[in-house]
Amino acid sequence: MLYVGVDLGTSAVKLLLMDGSGKIEKIVSREYPIYFPHPGWSEQRPQDWYEQTMEGLKELLADCDRSQVAGISFGGQMHGLVILDKDDQVIRPALLWNDGRTSEECDYLNNVIGKEKLSEYTANISFTGFTAPKILWVKNKEPENFARIAKIMLPKDYIAYRLSGVHCTDVSDASGMLVFDVKNRCWSKEMLDICGIREDQMAKVYESYEAVGNVLPEIAKELDIPQSVKVVAGAGDNAAAAVGTGTVGDGMCNISLGTSGTIFISSEKFGVDKYNALHAFAHADGHYHLMGCMLSAASCNKWWMDEIIGTKDYAGEQKAIEKLGENHVYFLPYLMGERSPHNNPNARATFIGMTMDTTRADMTQAVLEGVAFALRDSLEIARALGIHIERTKICGGGAKSPLWKKIIANVLNLKVDVIESEEGPALGGAMLAAVACGEYASVEEAAAKLVKIVDTVDPDPELVAKYEERYEQFRQIYPACKGIFDVIR
Structure with a gap:
């Protein structure tokens, strides 16, 4: 059928x-x-x-x-x-x-x-x-x-x-x-x-x-x-994209690097974080999920490449990036304000840490890392709820970059699984139709049989440690800038 x-x-x-x-x-x-x-x-x-x-x-x-x-x-x-x-x-x-x-x-x-x-x-x-x-x-x-x-x-x-x-x-x-x-x-x-x-x-x-x-x-x-x-x-x-990536059942995770960015964690149990920094929604598999949504993800890189440095050679720009975990430049990726975890429409994108020896590659690297750090902000809230995540699927246009996937794996300290067919909500919709028509007994069965992992990016312990230090610095920047965001319009 x-x-x-x-x-x-x-x-x-x-x-x-x-x-x-x-x-x-x-x-x-x-x-x-x-x-x-x-x-x-x-x-x-x-x-x-x-x-x-x-x-x-x-x-x-x-x-x-x-x-x-x-x-x-x-x-x-x-x-x-x-x-x-x-x-x-x-x-x-x-x-x-x-x-x-x-x-x-x-x-x-x-x-x-x-x-x-x-x-x-x-x-x-x-x-x-x-x-x-x-x-x-x-x-x-x-x-x-x-x-x-x-x-x-x-x-x-x-x-x-x-x-x-x-x-x-x-x-x-x-x-x-x-x-x-x-x-x-x-x-x-x-x-x-x-x-x-x-x-x-x-x-x-x-x-x-x-x-x-x-x-x-x-x-x-x-x-x-x-x-x-x-x-x-x-x-x-x-939720449909999560079905399409097999992010169903308990404790599964998917990161989407699209125009916006999401970290989506499926759970058999209902749960809400006390600050409501993550969305607590019902999931398409009959259970629940938590989701952190940042308003600008791959769009940050597109903005930086297209509007600021004026190139379409995204891969070429990333080739010059060599020293991961050692960048002294930071980027807050709040080009359209921010939803998770800050819920602040007045937040703005910010570069900080530039010196006379800062290079174009440093700035490009900061954009990629800033998105990863912001995704980790949401992951940390899920971890504080006692949710244990060891690996994640990844999808979206930004996931086509091997470098960005490596940065994500090490900033979040997660194994990053790449799936064979990344067709997002449309595939999830077709899978839901197949379940409703009896082709599969459940959403979990459909995902287990149809979603295939073709590659995994493993975190490197040494690089994870370097990014741990960088993340602790990154997370101090937004609180320091928040008062300024409230007055500049």
Whole structure:
């Protein structure tokens, strides 16, 4: 049988076709625009998502035996707010995860409602990107639109609705809304009241590997696929990517070096750190995960290479880096503020430690190391919770650099496993569809059979010791600069 994974990203939808053995038959991608109506605002039209997804599905399935298509599932950009009226029409463009308009609403949630209450209700505190402050923004700034809301949805779930007719979401994506009781995997009545919304306005919650229904007859006809094709709940992009890298079960770890950076730790048990520096979310495997998210990771290196030193020869620049663990230059990678662990939108990127003998290679090395040190900040919080991690998978564009993988392995003192097929949320979505259709008994079984490790980067004890000293210096820089970040704008 054949399974489709749909990764609804911020700039494009990526669609992947996988057979039951895990072989990837075809991948297609379709772009759509982002709108920035005001500085700091970020919106998209859900209709654009749907149209490009449908066109992508037609292209994806054009050359296969479409009678063999059994299931469609999703990974998708998290936190976005999609609101529908009583006729299931989109009321306004979706507010995206990287939309920054909700600072007032976040202040209200964190400081008036209080972080302790938020953590009690949802296991998390408020960030500008989360969905609850967006709901409050619409309530406060667009009351006429708020009054029309019949359903509140997340981006990928709107596509699932258009394909199946079911208003649905999954536990992992719902976890990032700040209206979901993560521990008990249900909507938080307290948070619904705070946001001024009702439970019947929310989508029905499913586990990520559960079918929500079948494709609508008109969809089956348009795509020339059986009406028996299952539409499966899917997962938020990070949880779906974790499935695709085999980061499921207890104590598994994945580091993503994409535009943003994440350290994702799966756990059979629910847990929250007392400072809420890490996100505590439900996982797509039926259990839980902790996640540290830094807003600028591989994008730091792209910025440094493209905008500052003006080159596309990323590998060439890294060849000049020879003395790991001995760099006297440090870089705080907060180009867009920072989420984990500081939750400070005012934080800024900073070079410190330059002298007259500082070289271009030192600066490049500092950027790579700064991202690794910032990821370790989140890892240290997980370790403080008693979570023992010895190795991690790695994915994302930055993971293509052998040098960066070596730096990560030694800064974090982890074995870094490189996997054979790094297709992220789209592959995870296809795997979830295969589980829902009975191809595999569980998400863990699918991951064990389909995800293959092809290389491992081992930490070097001598280099680990050098980076331990450097990290202790790095972690003192942000507290020293924090007061300055609050006044420079």
